[in-house]
Every structure is written in structure tokens, then in C-alpha cells.
Amino acid sequence: MTPEDQEETQPLLRPPGGSAPRGRRVFLAAFAAALGPLSFGFALGYSSPAIPSLRRAAPPAPHLDEDAASWFGAIVTLGAAAGGVLGGWLLDRAGRKLSLVLCALPFVAGFAVITAAQNLWMLLGGRLLTGLACGIASLVAPVYISEIAYPEVRGLLGSCVQLMVVTGILLAYLAGWVLEWRWLAVLGCVPPSFMLLLMCFMPETPRFLLSQHKRQEAMAAMQFLWGYAQGWEEPPLGAQHQDFHMAQLRRPGVYKPFIIGISLMAFQQLSGVNAVMFYAETIFEEAKFKDSSLASVVVGVIQVLFTATAALIMDRAGRRLLLTLSGVVMVFSTSAFGAYFKLTEGGPSNSSHVDLPALVSMEPADTNVGLAWLAVGSMCLFIAGGAQALRCLLAGLCLLHLRCPFHSGLCP
Structure with a gap:
């Protein structure tokens, strides 16, 4: 595809002379x-x-x-x-x-x-x-x-x-x-x-209105959203609809990134990140923390911070490096979390509780539970890795212009 063709298929309209809205x-x-x-x-x-x-x-x-x-x-x-x-x-x-x-x-x-x-x-x-x-x-x-x-x-x-x-x-x-x-x-x-x-x-989006041949409504929407509508160029109608056909999957340039994108999304979902989000407080209760609600809040804060961090550093560090690093972190953290449950299984600490009075104070209520910090620490690492992985993955799919028909949107 030539640069001219790519410019024609841009999903948004362009101002004349490069003027900024x-x-x-x-x-x-x-x-x-x-x-x-x-x-x-x-x-x-x-x-x-x-x-x-x-x-x-x-x-x-x-x-x-x-x-x-x-x-x-x-x-x-x-x-x-x-x-x-x-x-x-x-x-x-x-x-x-x-x-x-x-x-x-x-x-x-x-x-x-x-x-x-x-x-x-x-x-x-x-x-x-x-x-x-x-x-x-x-x-x-x-x-x-x-x-x-x-x-x-x-x-x-x-x-x-x-x-x-x-x-x-x-x-x-x-x-x-x-x-x-x-x-x-x-x-x-x-x-x-x-x-x-x-x-x-x-308003409705200008692109959708143009696809419905409603040019006047599209101009009004642009005026409302951007404060400027006169002189904007309408992309060719043929470029407004780019339907996907299964026959295109025969082309290596289509099926290879498609398979990679689908596989990455599938493995990201199978990593268990949704289960952690759904049952975070229950997980920490099973890990014998007295204030499991506070532990869940810590996990939520970590997720927000690392999602924002991934958005800021993604273009500089690169998607592939961050995805690889995130995968390593998630493997390490889930292994550590599993080790915590194994070490405390069946012991006298199974009936004890761990108090979380502050984010930086996680001293065990029972001295027999010396590895209590491992539960919150490993879970925070898992969430941090998952947040960066998802952010980079979604950005990579957008760059590849992939639209997964099987994606249900359950991506925390």
C-alpha cells in the first residue's frame, strides 16, 4: 500500500492546510x-x-x-x-x-x-x-x-x-x-x-454519519466537537468501509499477525488476571489476611499506576520488550504466590490472621507466618505485569489494525 493509499484510508477527517482544530x-x-x-x-x-x-x-x-x-x-x-x-x-x-x-x-x-x-x-x-x-x-x-x-x-x-x-x-x-x-x-x-x-x-461520530451519507449532520458534529468544520475534506466513500473477508486469511501478511494477536490475547486472558480481579478479596481472605479489603485496594492502586506507566513508556521502550518483561514478572509472581500457599498449607499458621494496618506495615500477627508479605507482594507484581502486558498488547493490536471477533472485552 502506497503512502497515498494509507492517507486515504485514515478513519478521521483532515483539516485543509494542516491547521489544528x-x-x-x-x-x-x-x-x-x-x-x-x-x-x-x-x-x-x-x-x-x-x-x-x-x-x-x-x-x-x-x-x-x-x-x-x-x-x-x-x-x-x-x-x-x-x-x-x-x-x-x-x-x-x-x-x-x-x-x-x-x-x-x-x-x-x-x-x-x-x-x-x-x-x-x-x-x-x-x-x-x-x-x-x-x-x-x-x-x-x-x-x-x-x-x-x-x-x-x-x-x-x-x-x-x-x-x-x-x-x-x-x-x-x-x-x-x-x-x-x-x-x-x-x-x-x-x-x-x-x-x-x-x-x-x-453528537454521533462524523465518520459514521458520513458512512450513512449524512454530510450535513457530519459537518454539524465536527463543528460541535472541534469548533471548525468548513473546508474539511471528506474521505472517498470507498475508503469508509473496509470489510474483512475470510479469504484474506490466506495471505501471510494477514494470517500471521492475526494468529499472533489472537494467541497473545488468549494467553493473556488465560493467565488468570480476571479471576484475580473477581475474587481479590476472597483470595486474600484465603491467604489469612485480617484486612483483606485493604489488600485488595493496594492491588487496585498498583494496577492503575502501572497501566498509566505502561501508556507513558510504551512508545519509548517498545511493545515487544514490555510484553516479554511482563510475562516474566507474571510467571515469577504467580509462582511465588503459589509457594506462599504451599508453605502455609496445613500448618499452625493456617488459622492465624495477618493484619494490614498500613500500606507499608505488613507485620504478621503470628510469628509463624513469616512469609505473609509474600502474598501481597507477589499479587502486586502479578497485577503490575498484567497491566503492562494488556496495555502494550492492545496498542500493538491497534497498530496491526486487528479487530478480534472473539474478544469479549473482559480485559481489566
């Missing part, structure tokens, strides 16, 4: 869309503090045994898988804006059902609805943000999507420290409600 409403629109990934992260992190809270709840509140707790955390993935398929269908038929508006509804409905839950089935139904919304939001929000952003801020706004996901997880952990499961579900309704309200005042 001056509008700032694009940041408001991006923030409104990013509330979807924030809600997505909150839904992922919700089960971690909610499961211990439900186990402590007195009747008539529903009670979770081990099997029910496993389903409560994992069923969100089934909803997200369906949401990923539904989001892909909505994206090109209902449009980017309407898809985001629609995904706010199952978010609110799901948390509302959890809030009113009187039995296990209502809890699972609510989690399934929030999972459906997660799948839609994880697919639609990045597309909306990339198509409304002008080149000077496209990278910045694009990096905010993953950062908002991990911020939502951290928000769930922090709120779960002080709120029981019902009030935590009420809080979960707030971000999608704000997204629904704000998106009603935001």
Missing part, C-alpha cells in the same frame, strides 16, 4: 463515552468486595456458598461474551452514540436487580445484565472516542479507555471497603446513569 468539546464527549469503561471496570471489581459481604449477610438477604460465589463472579463473563457480539452488531446499525446509550440501560438494570435481590437467581441475573453491558461498552467506547478525536489528542484520549477500566476496578475496591453489597450496587448505577445523561447531548 481548536474545539475542546471533544474532551467532554470522550469523558461521557469513557464512563462506559469506568462502569465496565466497576462491574468487574464489584464481585471482589461483594462476595465476602454476601457471605456475612444475615437473612433474608441471599447467602452465597462456595459454588454460588464462583458463579456470582464468573457469570459476568458469559454476559460479556454475548455483549461483545451484540455490540458489534449495534455498532454499524444503531451507530456509535446510540450503542453507548443502549449499553447504559443493562448496566443500570443489572445493578438495580442486584440491589433488590432476594435470592441467588436475582444476583446472577443482575450480574449477567452487567456483563452484557460490559461487552458492549468495551467494544463501542474505544470506537466512539477514536472517531471523534482529532490527531493531536487521539493517542491521549485512546489511552484513557484502559485507564478508566482499572480506575473503575479500584473504585469498586475502595467503595467495598466501607459499603456493604447492596449500597455498593447502588453506587454502581451512578457512572452509567451519568453516561446516559451526557451522551444524550453528544
